[in-house]
Amino acid sequence: MRYEGGVYRPPGEWQSYILQATVGCSYNKCTFCEAYKKKLYHVKPLSYVLDDIAMASVRYPNTETVFIADGDAIALPMDYLLTVLAALKDAFPHLRRITCYAGPISTMEKTAEQLKQLKENGLGRVYLGVESGDSELLKKVKKGVDAQGMLKAGLALKNAGFDLWVTVIAGLEGSGEGYKKNALLTAELLNAMAPQHISVMTYMATMGTEMYEDVMAGRFKMQTPREALLETRLLVEKLNLPGAHFTANHMSNYRPLKGTLGRDTDLFLCQIDEMLAQADRVKQRTIYRHG
Ligand code: SF4
CATH class of the missing domain: 3.30.750.200 (Transcription Regulator spoIIAA)
Structure with missing residues (x-):
């Protein structure tokens, strides 16, 4: 709903509600990638993101798929991600898929148990x-x-x-x-x-x-x-x-x-x-x- 700068998403997510929880990419060093070069990486305040979800639930109540942006949302802290996943499930009764990009470094900063917990709490697909x-x-x-x-x-x-x-x-x-x-x-x-x-x-x-x-x-x-x-x-x-x-x-x-x-x-x-x-x-x- 409220976006900082240009927002990228995988082609298959063209029908998804794009929820921008982070701005930029937590890594941002790849020499071929321009996507987030102009953005200083930061995590949006959780309350701001929850407000976004509430607004989207009024405007797009039939949302079925959500992509959590920007470049590497798996880097978000566990409590934050779990709260967002729960809020998305509450906000959209027809929700069937939540996805995000996953950088290799931030993926490995999560334990196997944490990744499993994210999956069990609704993060279904990740793009690597x-x-x-x-x-x-x-x-x-x-x-x-x-x-x-x-x-x-x-x-x-x-x-x-x-x-x-x-x-x-x-x-x-x-x-x-x-x-x-x-x-x-x-x-x-x-x-x-x-x-x-x-x-x-x-x-x-x-x-x-x-x-x-x-x-x-x-x-x-x-x-x-x-x-x-x-x-x-x-x-x-x-x-x-x-x-x-x-x-x-x-x-x-x-x-x-x-x-x-x-x-x-x-x-x-x-x-x-x-x-x-x-x-x-x-x-x-x-x-x-x-x-
Ligand atoms: S990790 Fe992905 S988004 Fe980040 S700089 Fe590299 S290619 Fe770009």
Whole structure:
């Protein structure tokens, strides 16, 4: 209802009531991410957030899904989160899902029991930005954890019972043969984590980030459409997660894909191959502009 600055949410939450409990991202160091760079991270006063929920319950009484923003709401203190979850349940009689983003570091600051308690009290789905399974690359983009740390966070969320939605970014390694290593290591990590949902985006430079400066200065060469498609193809081929929901339908992707791994894997590979046949005529997507 009352928002500080621009608010981001996962694409699947377009119908959700967005409750802004934190402003910004508690980590905010990733070199590719612009989302919260202009926001100084802080937690909104609980009474203010409870007032927001009360207002929303009058205005949107039929709310079924709620996304708790901003970038890393799992970082909120337990008492705070449990109070918000209870208030949401009281406010919206038709509520069937509450979700939020979960950073790997703040996830691991919660104990297994605390994560379970959040799940039992209504936080149903969490979105984890895995980005890559390559520790070197995660270090380069300052993700704050290596592949092992990311796996631990993902498994902690899975073991707590959350519906886990992860995102990975093709092209973070730039142009060249590096896509092979990234795809293989990312598939390995995801196969071990076994999330229920995987979304793949393709890296586009966003103004206000360190990587954008590197792109502009020629220090980072963006992947070509062919390399991006080959990386996604290799990832899809190596994912062994039958039944997992898979999407690569962000505007950054050169071939939109949506379906279920296993059942649709061959279809995805055919669709990518069709696109690869014309990849040299496709315009390279380099800069992402909001709005
Ligand atoms: S943890 Fe997520 S929201 Fe925070 S800076 Fe990194 S990518 Fe952006």
